[in-house]
Amino acid sequence: MNNETHTPSSDFAKEIALIPGGEVINKCIQCGICTASCVVACVDDQYRPRRLIQKILIGKRDEVLKSDQPWLCMTCRMCEERCQEGVSPAEIFHAVRILAVKEGHIPKVFQITVEKVLCDGWMLADAYTDFNEDEREDLGLNPALAWNDTFTKKVKKKYLAGEESA
């Protein structure tokens, strides 16, 4: 058998179906309305939600988990709104992301931001300067934002220890 051609298998789809968000992947009938509605597909001619889902359905596990594609979804959910079969490509791609992360595939920017959020308790600790504090005071708002980082550190320990790999 040719090593470059893929042999279809339903195992990957079964795997995704077990992850929250991926349960109804097999309802996809490849009609294409998601891709037609997708704003990202409009501006990026390589991004095709329908194609990505068919790749999952035929079992291209490695390619899909290592790909950037699932991370380009904006979760705007227009596809979910329009799908007639009750499939949410946005949710499926979330499920793919979760699996990808477990196997060590995560875009750098996501990895860094997750780290940041869980350590500081929120995303923009670095960006909050004195200037911003003054601005808030001038507007009559409380400059002390009182973010809690204890809980997020607990969450990191419980769910994401060693998950964000190098």
Add this chain to the structure above:
Amino acid sequence: MTEAETPRIGVFICHCGHNIAGVVDVVRVAKMAESLPHVVFSTDDMFMCADAGQQLIKDMVEEHSLNRVVVASCSPRMHEPTFRRVVEEAGLNRYLFEQTNLREHVSWCHMREPEAATEKAMDLVRMSVARAAKLENLPVKSVKVTPRTLVVGGGITGLRAALDIANRGFDVVLVDKEPKLGGHVAKWTHMFTGDRSGSEVVGPLVKEVKAHSRIEILTNSSVIEFDGYIGNFEATIENRKDKARSKFDIGTVIVAIGFDAFKPHGYYGYGESPDIVTLAELQEMPPRDRLLKPSDGKPASKIAFIGCVGSREPGKRGHEHCSRHCCPAVAKAASDLKDRLDEVLILYKSIRTYGRGHEELHRLARSKHVIYSRFPDGEDPVIEVVDGKVKMRWTDIYADEELQFEPDILVLASAMVARSDIDETTKLFGLTRSRDGFFNPEHIKLAPLTTHTAGVMIAGAAQAPKNASESVVDASGAAAKAVGIMARGEVEIESTVSRVISELCSSCHTCVTACPYGAIEMDESKDPPIAFVTEAKCHGCGTCAAACPSSAIIMLHSTDDQIMTMVQAYLCAPPDTIGGT
């Protein structure tokens, strides 16, 4: 026309509400008609076909002693039978009625030219009046109908039709060339949409048919001769084994010979390995707990289906159509088999799960992780048999991937095609076929089960590819048509037929060959033989009259005289007030 009878023509111009009157000045036309030769009464009316209009005709026939009626209104295809009946009720022969088409032929196609349309209306009425003067009484004939139906084909369609007819109290002769009744369905392990086997579905029907006192069954037999006309056919049936022949008098026929499951030699390696089978062959495998490979009897763990094999091929006569039953059947088979197999693939061009319960089957298959993979038009999957293994290569167009697969069994959903011996059946019953090879109905929408041979119906897959449930619908419809004819005991035939003037016939046989309905024979009892028309078979098309070199054939109700007088009336200005032709 009798010498004594001078035509007294009544002309009725219909407004048809706004339909005609909105364009044609009907009042002016009616006025003009008053001055036409032999017209003793002329009027216009809102709706001639309505009760009031019909009553008007009857009243005027009586009041003015009319002996010819011209109604200028819609197309005769709409209301000729209506007005003929009215005229008959008024005491006149129905063939003394003439209809002019001022709607489809004038107001509806010349909507923006009312002046010209009115001129044309006047021309047409003048022509109709001229013809009306030449119309003659024609006898109204009926023929008796033998209360027996010949059902050709003992599959699910023939069985259902036979039972419907027999249960209504008519006799049935059921013929099938196979040794057993039940057709294809009896051989299939499972049907869709339910879970019963083919024999479970058709078995009870066969039992009922066999037990029915009014149904005579001839298996291992074929119809070898068939002659006659509606209500009065004669069929000769021969047993293929012992050559014994039986003759039957038949009133109506239902042709339900079914289909052939295409054996796709030349497609996808069919014939190169016992593990490459058609869907029909898969359906005929005996039911078992495990699906076994035909080649070595070992259990299969992965299979693939390919759809549209030998169907939907533009330019390939007899294979251009969609075979309709396959997509749901494949979804059902895949869904059932997936429970016992690791992987099931369906390679398709289209998914046409159109009917009741079909889409649910499609979704069920997918929910069981059956993989549906679409291949591009014009780029069929490549199948090779190497060392006894079936190797498939194709492009999945939605994933944009080159794929390969080695199924234990490859199932080809091949076409439903017309029976290989359908030609003989077609000639025997005077039927026609369309380009796809299946029988032509009389009208695809309005008369799908009757044919141009009056008294002969078609039903089931022989009429067009369809599944078993749809075939049964056809069967009951055709049975109803047959019973409709037989229940009256007799059927009227049109008198607008051809007639041979024996003294002029030169025995050239031209008309016999020309007649599309086989209605003309040579009467051998005369010397020389004279052409003879069986009026019940004649459709009044006029081909024989046109072809006859001796002008020995006339068309009743469309004689040369009647037609020429219309031409003259159109071309020559009518004589003024004196009247007469």
Add this chain to the structure above:
Amino acid sequence: MKEIMLYRGCTTPVRLPAYEAATIAVLGKLGVKVVEMDDANCCGAQYVESVSRMAFAAMSGRILALAEKESQDILALCGACSGSLKINKHFLDNDEKARKEVNELLSEEGLKYTGKTRVRHLLQVLNEDIGFEAIEKAIKKPYKGLKLAAHYGCHVTRPYEIVQVDDPENPTIIDRLIEIAGAEAVDYVGKTRCCGGPLLAMDESLATHIGQDKIRDAIAAGAQGMVTACVFCDIQLTQVQFGEDTDSSKMIPVIPIVQFLGPALGIKEDVLGIELNKTSPDIILSALQEAK
């Protein structure tokens, strides 16, 4: 006075504090008092959401529990926050195992999630809790001769079954508020499309392209400005109009709904922080009529 607890989110307090100030002022004027949430954490939208379902549920769950402790409903100004909180509320309400697990974590600080807290996006508070009639009555200085396009934001309106804010294919709340305030709401191609914000992380140029398309479509329909209801959308639609390949003469003001309503309700501009807006709101403010 009705009360509601504000969940600020990460972005508003830093990048668009005027939105926060305007919200407090406008809601206060319309009879809703906004109270602060103390000791909050990120809702987990977008990033944590993509790496662990339970971590996401825990983070949003804590915010819901914090409000529950004070017996308050939550007001969210950011679409992503509103979406996260609602989706996680739905998840925790329906998945007993997940709820138990999150409550175990929360119990360590004496918090508990039982689902009592409702999550309200700003548009819901305006539409349902206050109502168009009340807002109409409160208008002091209507606009005139002004055409505006409404941008709702994806996470605000979808998925409809969970967020239940407005019709997902044909939303009208902001449009109606625009009209109540005397301006003309303009319909435009791609009204319900995303602003492109979420794509900034992975591909900034594509994200900018998407945002610019939106602005262009609104201008093509005759809009003189755009009204938003999500901090992220507002920042994105503002930002994409600045840049190397943009024409500053073709810029239109982008303004949160509350900064648009504020002046019409008679609230002073400096309270609303309008002078901090990056896109000039002059064309909007100059359409204000004098007090009726």
